[in-house]
Amino acid sequence: MRIAHVVGYASICAALHLAGCGSLEPSAPAVTPAVAVAARVDIGELEHGRLIYTTRCVECHAAERIPRYSRAEWMEILPRMADEARLNDAQDRAVRAYVMAFVTR
Ligand code: HEC
Structure with a gap:
């Protein structure tokens, strides 16, 4: 692999602020049936929300960790x-x- 490729890949990861560049955890935790039951929300609604969070909410900045705010x-x-x-x-x-x-608080 040429150096330019390595640098390019690293800067894409940095730009996206993805942990390990392969996962959105914990900025955008996965939706599970247990989470949907606890939140009393349809799981499809939560999956839709996660999609928005990981695509539209990262257009200007990295996805924030949700528990960071009350x-x-x-x-x-x-x-x-x-x-x-x-x-x-x-x-x-x-x-x-x-x-x-x-949210946790
Ligand atoms: C068009 C650009 C843009 C998009 C899209 C965007 N943000 Fe932001 N966001 C900003 C800017 C600029 C700031 C910092 C200044 C401010 O707070 O207005 C910010 C700040 C934040 C903060 C820090 C807290 C704060 O009040 O400053 C959080 C959390 C956040 N955004 C979450 C989100 C979420 C969730 C979405 C998707 C619904 C989103 N952002 C989409 C531009 C954007």
Whole structure:
């Protein structure tokens, strides 16, 4: 492998801020049936939310670790960021449900 390839690959990883460049954990934890039951939200809604979180919410910055902010902080952040990402109502609801399923405080 040529050096240019190595440097290119490393900078893509750095740009995406992906742990090990192969996984979005823990910034975007996977949805499981147990999480859906605990959150009392349809698992399809949570999967949709995770998709938005990992595609639309990373257009300007890396995906934030959800537990870094409290529920109250997310309630203030999400409407602003939904505007930034130009989400429609269904996408807004889904990403909100996803984030709220993983807040810890
Ligand atoms: C169009 C660019 C853009 C998109 C898309 C975007 N953000 Fe942001 N985000 C920003 C900017 C700029 C800041 C820092 C300044 C600010 O807070 O407005 C920020 C800050 C944040 C912060 C730090 C807390 C804070 O209030 O500053 C969080 C958390 C966050 N974004 C989450 C998200 C989520 C979740 C989404 C998807 C719904 C998202 N962002 C989509 C531009 C964006």
